[in-house]
Amino acid sequence: MLAEIITIGDEILIGQITDTNSAFIASELNRIGVSVYQITSVQDDRSHILKALKDAESRADVVFITGGLGPTKDDITKHTLAEYFEDTLVPRPEVLEHIEELFKKYISTPISDLNRQQALIPSRAEVLHNAYGTAPGMWIRKGNKVFISMPGVPFEMKNLMTHHIIPKITVEFERPYILHRTIMTYGLGESAIAQRIETWEDELPAYIKLAYLPNLGKVRLRLTAKGTDKEHLKTSMEVEIKKLYGLIGDIISGEEENGAIEAVVASLLTKRNLTLAVAESFTGGNIAAKLTAIPGASAYFMGSIVSYATAAKIQVLGIPKELVEKYSVVSPEVAGAMAEQAKSQLQSDFAIATTGNAGPTKGDSDADVGTVYIAIASPSGVKAQKFTMGNHRTRIVQKSVHKAFEMLKAEILNF
Amino acid sequence: MLAEIITIGDEILIGQITDTNSAFIASELNRIGVSVYQITSVQDDRSHILKALKDAESRADVVFITGGLGPTKDDITKHTLAEYFEDTLVPRPEVLEHIEELFKKYISTPISDLNRQQALIPSRAEVLHNAYGTAPGMWIRKGNKVFISMPGVPFEMKNLMTHHIIPKITVEFERPYILHRTIMTYGLGESAIAQRIETWEDELPAYIKLAYLPNLGKVRLRLTAKGTDKEHLKTSMEVEIKKLYGLIGDIISGEEENGAIEAVVASLLTKRNLTLAVAESFTGGNIAAKLTAIPGASAYFMGSIVSYATAAKIQVLGIPKELVEKYSVVSPEVAGAMAEQAKSQLQSDFAIATTGNAGPTKGDSDADVGTVYIAIASPSGVKAQKFTMGNHRTRIVQKSVHKAFEMLKAEILNF
Numbered sequence: 001m002l003a004e005i006i007t008i009g010d011e012i013l014i015g016q017i018t019d020t021n022s023a024f025i026a027s028e029l030n031r032i033g034v035s036v037y038q039i040t041s042v043q044d045d046r047s048h049i050l051k052a053l054k055d056a057e058s059r060a061d062v063v064f065i066t067g068g069l070g071p072t073k074d075d076i077t078k079h080t081l082a083e084y085f086e087d088t089l090v091p092r093p094e095v096l097e098h099i100e101e102l103f104k105k106y107i108s109t110p111i112s113d114l115n116r117q118q119a120l121i122p123s124r125a126e127v128l129h130n131a132y133g134t135a136p137g138m139w140i141r142k143g144n145k146v147f148i149s150m151p152g153v154p155f156e157m158k159n160l161m162t163h164h165i166i167p168k169i170t171v172e173f174e175r176p177y178i179l180h181r182t183i184m185t186y187g188l189g190e191s192a193i194a195q196r197i198e199t200w201e202d203e204l205p206a207y208i209k210l211a212y213l214p215n216l217g218k219v220r221l222r223l224t225a226k227g228t229d230k231e232h233l234k235t236s237m238e239v240e241i242k243k244l245y246g247l248i249g250d251i252i253s254g255e256e257e258n259g260a261i262e263a264v265v266a267s268l269l270t271k272r273n274l275t276l277a278v279a280e281s282f283t284g285g286n287i288a289a290k291l292t293a294i295p296g297a298s299a300y301f302m303g304s305i306v307s308y309a310t311a312a313k314i315q316v317l318g319i320p321k322e323l324v325e326k327y328s329v330v331s332p333e334v335a336g337a338m339a340e341q342a343k344s345q346l347q348s349d350f351a352i353a354t355t356g357n358a359g360p361t362k363g364d365s366d367a368d369v370g371t372v373y374i375a376i377a378s379p380s381g382v383k384a385q386k387f388t389m390g391n392h393r394t395r396i397v398q399k400s401v402h403k404a405f406e407m408l409k410a411e412i413l414n415f
Numbered sequence: 416m417l418a419e420i421i422t423i424g425d426e427i428l429i430g431q432i433t434d435t436n437s438a439f440i441a442s443e444l445n446r447i448g449v450s451v452y453q454i455t456s457v458q459d460d461r462s463h464i465l466k467a468l469k470d471a472e473s474r475a476d477v478v479f480i481t482g483g484l485g486p487t488k489d490d491i492t493k494h495t496l497a498e499y500f501e502d503t504l505v506p507r508p509e510v511l512e513h514i515e516e517l518f519k520k521y522i523s524t525p526i527s528d529l530n531r532q533q534a535l536i537p538s539r540a541e542v543l544h545n546a547y548g549t550a551p552g553m554w555i556r557k558g559n560k561v562f563i564s565m566p567g568v569p570f571e572m573k574n575l576m577t578h579h580i581i582p583k584i585t586v587e588f589e590r591p592y593i594l595h596r597t598i599m600t601y602g603l604g605e606s607a608i609a610q611r612i613e614t615w616e617d618e619l620p621a622y623i624k625l626a627y628l629p630n631l632g633k634v635r636l637r638l639t640a641k642g643t644d645k646e647h648l649k650t651s652m653e654v655e656i657k658k659l660y661g662l663i664g665d666i667i668s669g670e671e672e673n674g675a676i677e678a679v680v681a682s683l684l685t686k687r688n689l690t691l692a693v694a695e696s697f698t699g700g701n702i703a704a705k706l707t708a709i710p711g712a713s714a715y716f717m718g719s720i721v722s723y724a725t726a727a728k729i730q731v732l733g734i735p736k737e738l739v740e741k742y743s744v745v746s747p748e749v750a751g752a753m754a755e756q757a758k759s760q761l762q763s764d765f766a767i768a769t770t771g772n773a774g775p776t777k778g779d780s781d782a783d784v785g786t787v788y789i790a791i792a793s794p795s796g797v798k799a800q801k802f803t804m805g806n807h808r809t810r811i812v813q814k815s816v817h818k819a820f821e822m823l824k825a826e827i828l829n830f
Contacts, residue, residue, distance in 0.1 A: 010624070010626055011626065011628065012438070012441070012454065013441055013450075013452070013453070014441060014445045014450075015437075015438045015443070015444075015445055015451075016438075016628075018433065018435050019434065019438070022427075022430075022456070023427070023430045023433040023434070025430070026427070026428055027429065027430025027431070029430075030430055035429075036429070036430075037428070038428070038455065038463075039427065039428065039455070039456035040453065040454070040455050040456075041437070041453065042453055043453075044626075052453075070605060071605060071606035071609065072605050072606065073609065074624075074625060108602075109603055109604055110607075112606045112607055114610060115604075132807070153629075155809070180429075187523075187524075189522055189524055189530075190485060191527045191529035192524045192525075194486065194488065195527050195528070195529060209425070210488075210489060211426065211459075211489050212487045212490075213431075214568075224429070280703075282707075283707075284703050284706070284708075284712070285695075285704040285706075285721065286700065286707075288704075289703075292698075292699025292700060293809070295775050295808060297699070298723060298724065298779075301724070302726065303721045303724055304700055304720075304721035305720055306703040306707075306719035308703070308712065308713060308716050308717060308719075309713065311762065312717050315760060315761070315762065316760050316761060346724075346727050346731060347730065392547070394570070394708070395570060
């Protein structure tokens with residue numbers, strides 16, 4: 001079963017916004033066995049939208065459309081859909097009622113005719129209730145194809161996907177089984193790995209696809225199996241992964257767990273009833289932000305002291321001035337002291353500390369751009385490690401945040 | 416002049432990554448007067464790529480292609496491009512030399528044949544030097560059309576765009592002039608605004624397009640003028656914006672400055688030689704992370720105390736326990752005290768503090784989900800304001816971070 005995604009909006013094509021909706025929709029579909037064949041972003045333009053709908057219909061069973069459902073003149077998706085389906089717009093009382101309710105609750109200005117027009121829907125469309133906004137989702141059948149239109153506002157779209165569309169697709173469509181397994185490696189580049197597994201890769205069954213995913217200095221190998229016989233796919237995948245371990249077991253660090261590393265750490269801390277504090281220098285709040293993005297962070301996260309300026313490390317974090325003078329602010333000694341201070345001040349079981357130079361110029365130390373120290377304080381002591389993270393500011397921070405969570409994870413598992 | 420973007424990679428279509436490259440490319444092109452007609456994401460599949468190239472060629476003058484240039488078997492872009500142009504791959508000594516150099520400097524494993532094959536380039540392609548990676552950019556002419564292929568790794572792509580491709584397009588193509596102006600409003604929804612400016616909108620000249628951009632509870636109006644006569648466009652835009660002020664001047668808060676609000680604040684602080692400290696509760700490090708993402712933050716940013724747990728507010732930030740008990744942790748009193756403590760502990764001129772409940776459940780206070788207080792401490796005192804930010808965790812944080820920067824900006828300008 002194939003799907004396509006069409007995102008509509010000039011703001012995408014002038015680069016004013018990044019289309020994050022497509023990745024969410026694609027990943028949700030993938031999870032239930034629906035493959036996305038193509039993603040197309042088009043302008044708020046009648047003929048462009050019509051062409052995209054026609055092209056997508058020729059290739060896919062289900063076409064997802066986001067954007068262009070607002071109440072103003074530049075939003076033309078609904079009229080264009082009506083034209084495409086040779087349909088007319090008719091008022092839907094249940095949608096109007098919902099719009100009036102939203103206005104009563106959240107919006108201070110009186111409801112206008114333009115808002116009321118959002119309750120006009122193509123007559124053959126099934127309405128999908130948009131709890132968070134005035135533009136409803138629409139499910140429109142054409143022959144054996146289905147078109148699904150959603151607003152472009154990400155949190156409205158996500159709610160529609162999760163609560164209405166995914167459940168409906170699960171019931172109405174037979175889908176193949178898609179199985180992903182991602183093997184994490186370390187220490188070798190993708191071409192070196194490719195050479196070591198060349199014969200195995202060539203002999204993979206046709207229903208298993210391999211992808212190399214280099215990121216943050218490591219290569220992950222993603223195996224994707226697709227078919228109708230779930231048990232057969234699972235067994236066959238197991239066999240191939242066993243062979244892979246035989247070939248490159250020395251550089252495999254494990255299988256990727258579901259979700260990001262910070263979610264893995266968060267879940268470990270919560271399960272074991274442990275708490276965490278952070279002292280961040282060049283990572284500037286990014287470790288804290290990653291943790292607090294996960295609901296329930298208050299169960300284990302005490303706080304972070306973002307001591308960006310050297311003065312802040314001394315005054316707030318209480319790092320002895322002599323230590324900074326003796327070893328410099330970018331040193332294993334200062335990293336270790338930061339972790340210990342965070343742990344004791346914030347009264348936590350574990351603490352992460354980072355200090356380093358993310359560039360573009362040298363800061364309060366002579367350390368080269370990209371030189372960083374990460375320390376973990378645990379109930380059994382403190383460890384600091386040095387890393388060289390390249391010379392690209394954003395990537396130095398990203399890589400270091402990831403590395404810090406990896407180090408913490410290892411310490412928790414050793415505890 | 417029209418461009419199209421084709422992004423290649425299964426990882427996009429299974430939703431494993433978000434395509435951020437397209438927005439960057441589109442926005443860079445827009446700046447120099449190149450319109451992007453369509454963005455298409457396709458799989459690592461020969462026939463799919465060939466079809467996308469043909470379609471894009473039929474519509475655009477320049478086709479941008481990212482992804483699929485790695486050294487492994489799943490990366491097939493280069494071979495497919497050679498097939499599309501009926502060309503063969505030939506070794507390029509200058510590319511090989513660069514690959515060997517990168518291996519010597521940064522990569523511990525020996526260079527392999529697969530890496531050397533990255534120096535094979537279609538014979539008619541002009542090589543664009545990729546300083547950060549082994550896969551070079553390619554500039555390929557076909558008749559009066561140009562195809563530009565870049566690696567999918569964002570920071571390699573960005574460097575190629577900025578240093579090679581944009582300058583080259585500027586020299587080689589005549590482009591129209593594109594002018595964007597974005598007017599910020601407050602207090603009215605998009606439909607209410609649309610009603611007030613309906614006649615004006617209908618009478619806009621054909622070369623000026625209007626878009627409504629609702630975001631974080633406010634509506635921005637983007638006017639885009641496109642044409643060959645720069646001076647005429649500028650004058651005409653000025654005339655229309657004057658009319659717009661006449662119609663809705665009461666709800667216009669100004670014109671959008673270049674860049675994000677945190678960049679505006681950063682530049683204000685730097686120019687005026689002022690410093691900033693932060694005390695964050697539910698925003699959990701996001702204010703600090705936004706600030707430190709901007710190079711040069713160390714000039715004005717002292718640090719942030721992310722006091723997520725109530726205990727941390729008391730112990731590290733030094734908020735009197737009695738104050739918390741009397742007013743609760745989500746209160747204007749605690750927000751104000753947090754700002755004052757951050758300012759004094761981190762010895763800054765200004766401080767931002769946030770406290771509130773981002774959900775999903777109530778925390779250490781009875782405050783409803785979405786209730787937040789933001790305080791600004793300045794040399795002339797401290798101000799705290801209450802906001803109701805809805806019930807969506809991520810959006811509560813995003814909106815509050817934005818609001819905090821707006822409040823700080825106003826205080827700095829008043830100072």
